[in-house]
Amino acid sequence: MIxxxxxxxxxxGWLFVAPAVILIGIxxxxxxxxxLILSFQHNDLLSPPTWVGLDNYKALKxxxxxxxxxxxxxxxxxxxxxxxxxxxxxxxxxxNAPLRLGTFYRTAVFIPVATSTVATGIIFNxxxxxxxxxxxxxxxxxxxxxxxxxxxxxxALYCIVAMTxxxxxxxxxxxxxxxxxxxxEELLEAARIDGCGRLATLRHVIWPLLGPATLFLVVWxxxxxxxVFDEIYVTTHGGPLHATTVIVYxxxxxxxxxxxxxxxxxxxxxxxxxxxxxSLIQLWYGSRRVHYTS
Amino acid sequence: MTRLxxxxxxxxxxPLAALMLLPLYWMxxxxxxxxxxxxxxxxxxxxxSITWENYPNAWNAAPFGRFFxxxxxxxxxxVLGNLVFCSLAGYAFARLRFFGRDVIFVxxxxxxxxxxxxxxxxxxxxxxxxxxxxxxxxxxLPNLVTPFGIFLLRQFFRTxxVELEEAARIDGCSRLGVLxRVVLPLSGPALATxxxxxxxxxxxxxxxxxxxxxxxxxxxxxxxxxNFQGAHLTNWTLLMAGNVMSLAPMLIVFIVAQxxxxxxxxxxxxxx
Numbered sequence: 001m002i003x004x005x006x007x008x009x010x011x012x013g014w015l016f017v018a019p020a021v022i023l024i025g026i027x028x029x030x031x032x033x034x035x036l037i038l039s040f041q042h043n044d045l046l047s048p049p050t051w052v053g054l055d056n057y058k059a060l061k062x063x064x065x066x067x068x069x070x071x072x073x074x075x076x077x078x079x080x081x082x083x084x085x086x087x088x089x090x091x092x093x094x095x096n097a098p099l100r101l102g103t104f105y106r107t108a109v110f111i112p113v114a115t116s117t118v119a120t121g122i123i124f125n126x127x128x129x130x131x132x133x134x135x136x137x138x139x140x141x142x143x144x145x146x147x148x149x150x151x152x153x154x155x156a157l158y159c160i161v162a163m164t165x166x167x168x169x170x171x172x173x174x175x176x177x178x179x180x181x182x183x184x185e186e187l188l189e190a191a192r193i194d195g196c197g198r199l200a201t202l203r204h205v206i207w208p209l210l211g212p213a214t215l216f217l218v219v220w221x222x223x224x225x226x227x228v229f230d231e232i233y234v235t236t237h238g239g240p241l242h243a244t245t246v247i248v249y250x251x252x253x254x255x256x257x258x259x260x261x262x263x264x265x266x267x268x269x270x271x272x273x274x275x276x277x278x279s280l281i282q283l284w285y286g287s288r289r290v291h292y293t294s
Numbered sequence: 295m296t297r298l299x300x301x302x303x304x305x306x307x308x309p310l311a312a313l314m315l316l317p318l319y320w321m322x323x324x325x326x327x328x329x330x331x332x333x334x335x336x337x338x339x340x341x342x343s344i345t346w347e348n349y350p351n352a353w354n355a356a357p358f359g360r361f362f363x364x365x366x367x368x369x370x371x372x373v374l375g376n377l378v379f380c381s382l383a384g385y386a387f388a389r390l391r392f393f394g395r396d397v398i399f400v401x402x403x404x405x406x407x408x409x410x411x412x413x414x415x416x417x418x419x420x421x422x423x424x425x426x427x428x429x430x431x432x433x434x435l436p437n438l439v440t441p442f443g444i445f446l447l448r449q450f451f452r453t454x455x456v457e458l459e460e461a462a463r464i465d466g467c468s469r470l471g472v473l474x475r476v477v478l479p480l481s482g483p484a485l486a487t488x489x490x491x492x493x494x495x496x497x498x499x500x501x502x503x504x505x506x507x508x509x510x511x512x513x514x515x516x517x518x519x520x521n522f523q524g525a526h527l528t529n530w531t532l533l534m535a536g537n538v539m540s541l542a543p544m545l546i547v548f549i550v551a552q553x554x555x556x557x558x559x560x561x562x563x564x565x566x
Contacts, residue, residue, distance in 0.1 A: 012469045013392025020383035020439045021398060026420060027436035028405035031413035038415060045419065091310065094303045101304070107549060108311035110556065111318065114548035116498040118516045119541050122523050123317045126324065126530050132333045134320055140336075166317065171559065178560035227411050230500045234520055248411050255415050256505055265415050272412040279407075 038265035045261045056266035065242060066267065069250040072157060076246060077225040079161045080168075085217045087165065088172030089210070093202070095173070096180045113170040121234025124163045125150065150236050153243040160244055164231055168224070172217050179213035180206070211290035219282050226275050247271050321541075325349070325534035332531050348535035355532065356525070358539055360511060361518035365497060368433045368514060372496040373489050375438030380488060381481075383439070384447030385473050389459070399448075406441040410501070418505050428508045437496055443488050446562060450484035451477060483561070490558035497544065515540050 039056055043049035060066050095105060112120070127135050128149035139145040149159050183206055191201045229248040232238060238245035238253065245253075247267065255264030324332045326344050352358070386392065387399050410417075417436065418427075426432040454477060462472045478485070503517040513521060519540045526532050548555055 009390055010392040013386045013390035013395060016382040016386035016390065016469075017398060019379045020402070020444060023379070023435070023439045024402055024405060024441060027417055028408070028413070028441065029401060031416035031420065032405070032408055034416035034419070035413050045415075045422075091307075094306055099301055099303060099307075101307075105307045105311050107552060108314045110552065111545065111548070112314065113559070114494070114544050114555070115318070115541060116500070116516055116519075116544070118498075118500055118519050119537050120317075122519065122533055122537050123321050125523075126534065127317055127320060129530070132335055132337065132530075134316075134337050134339075137336050166314070169314075174556050174559050177556075223409065227409050229411070233500075233504070234523065251411060252501075256418075261415050261419075268412045268415065272408065275409060276407065 035265050035268055038262055039269050041262040041265075043261035043265075044259045045255070046259070049262065052262065056263050057270075059263065060266055060270065065245065066247075066250060068242065069245050069247050072244070073226060073228075073246045076157060076161060076228060077222060079158070080164060080225045080228075081218060081221045083161065084165045084168045084172055084221055085214065088169055088176050088217070089214075091169065092173045092176035092180060093206075095177060109173050110170040112167045113174070115167065117167065117230035118234050120163060120167045121231045124159070124166075124231075125235055128159060151240055153239075153241045156236050156240060156243045160228070160232060160235065163235070164225075164228060167231070168221070172221070175213055175217055176210065179210050183209050208291065211286075212292055215283070215286035215290050218286070219279050222278060222282065223275055226271065226278070321534045321537055324530055325538045327531055329529065329531050348531045349539065352522075352532050352535040352539060356518060356522045356536065357510065357513075358515075358518065358536070361513050361515045361540075362543075364430055364512060365515040367430055368437075369493055369496045371434040372437040373492045375434070376440060376443045376488055376492045377485060379439035380443030380447050381473065381478060381485075383444045385451055385469075385477060387444065387448045388451035389456070390469070402441045402444060406445070414501065414505060421506060427506060428512055429506075430512060432506045433503055433514065436502070437492075437499075440492070442562075443492065446488055447481070447484055450481055454480055483557075486554070487558040487561045490555055491562045494555075494559075 038049070040051060040053055041049040042052050042055075091109060095102065095109070099105070115123075127133055130136060130146060130148050130151055133149070135149070136146045139147065148155060150156050187205055187209075188201065191205050196204070227248050228246055229252065232244050232246060232249050233252075236244040238249045248271070251264050251267040251271065254260045254267060323341055325348050326341060326346070328343070328345055328347075331338065331342060383402075387395065421427055421432045421435075424432075426435070458476050458480075459472050462476050467475065498516060499514075500516045500520070503514045504520070507513060507517055510518075510521070519536060522536050523533055
């Protein structure tokens with residue numbers, strides 16, 4: 001009797017997870033191994049692949065476009081993460097207490113979250129249009145410009161940073177606001193009674209309590225920054241003069257424009273390894289400094 | 295010292311709100327102007343004349359109705375698939391003891407760490423081998439169940455009191471019955487979070503459709519919009535009208551149900 005019940009629990013369990021196991025197996029697990037195999041092949045995505053060993057990785061090492069794409073991705077990430085996370089912290093702190101027009105401010109900050117990356121790109125193409133764009137007009141009011149923005153190789157990457165920070169701030173603010181809700185009123189009161197000023201309260205009470213949220217946002221924003229693609233595809237197509245060809249853009253080009261599937265897979269695996277190592281370092285460093293209360 | 299008649303935070307938040315809203319304001323404004331007006335320099339910051347013609351023009355220049363239908367089919371399938379399959383799997387992982395459970399769970403969770411870009415080439419090859427290239431099925435299938443959803447629901451189900459389920463079992467309810475009649479009715483917030491996040495994610499997804507879809511008839515809203523831009527590069531009024539049409543449904547839903555969206559994103563962000 002007990003045995004039969006136990007056996008039926010095995011069967012039920014497997015039945016319940018079967019759809020998930022099959023689908024994630026096919027589209028999640030198999031591609032991880034296949035991608036690694038691909039990276040040792042020459043594969044044009046159509047004809048039968050040939051084995052080339054480590055050739056793809058060796059070629060990557062000597063590919064100046066790839067090396068530069070890595071550098072650009074690093075520059076992008078180093079700018080994007082602090083700006084979007086730090087900016088969100090400041091905004092969340094300003095929004096946290098009741099305020100007239102509070103709902104309006106929140107909506108203004110959150111709206112880009114619902115704006116797709118493609119639409120964002122098209123809007124910024126227009127805002128930053130060098131001849132008729134409103135941004136050059138506004139800048140001329142303070143004596144700057146006219147600028148080339150996306151069409152200027154020296155500016156394009158920074159314009160991508162500005163555009164994506166606009167798009168991501170709202171998400172980060174939502175996470176920080178939720179974390180701020182979890183700061184216990186008693187602690188703030190205790191700090192006040194002990195004569196703690198506003199800045200001191202922020203630094204010694206609120207900031208440590210926001211640790212888990214900050215760690216999550218830094219890790220998550222870094223992962224997303226290393227994979228930036230959509231906005232670049234829609235605005236600059238990696239140009240001008242490769243100025244915005246980041247890793248994933250180059251990966252896309254190699255795989256789906258030049259049909260170098262094996263080479264693309266090698267880029268993908270380098271990106272994967274880098275993402276994993278960076279995330280683990282962040283989590284390791286964070287786990288020593290962040291304290292989880294509950 | 296005289297106090298400001300309003301909180302100093304307004305001095306920061308007001309320009310910030312202007313900065314956040316400017317791109318969207320400019321999009322709407324341009325979509326309501328004639329091309330010569332929109333190309334006027336210096337630009338008119340307030341509308342000088344209003345015309346609606348860009349909207350029917352954009353609607354006729356590309357099959358936006360089709361794009362919406364496609365996006366709705368793909369997104370609807372993904373939301374429904376996740377609700378059903380992640381509930382089943384999440385419940386099994388939370389409550390049932392079966393052979394290999396922990397190993398499978400760890401493997402599924404591990405796939406959560408692998409960015410889509412890393413596996414997109416073989417995923418494309420798999421879709422090609424299944425003869426699904428350039429189909430809506432290819433867009434929906436990989437999104438029908440996500441490790442994120444399984445994890446989210448498993449964690450939530452584990453917080454529910456197990457006594458309720460045991461009582462239902464003693465009364466002769468099957469496992470499926472327990473899930474359907476006891477567990478899911480108590481899981482509204484978690485299911486809503488999963489639905490909202492899946493909806494946002496699938497609706498705005500761009501890279502996968504870009505790779506898989508070749509025919510215009512199978513474009514989603516995002517892919518269709520990107521191709522629309524490619525076809526009308528400097529026709530800014532037409533582009534902005536298309537942009538507004540593509541964004542309007544999502545923005546309206548978002549603004550109306552803002553609290554709901556925000557709570558869902560916060561819940562999934564912290565726990566995911």
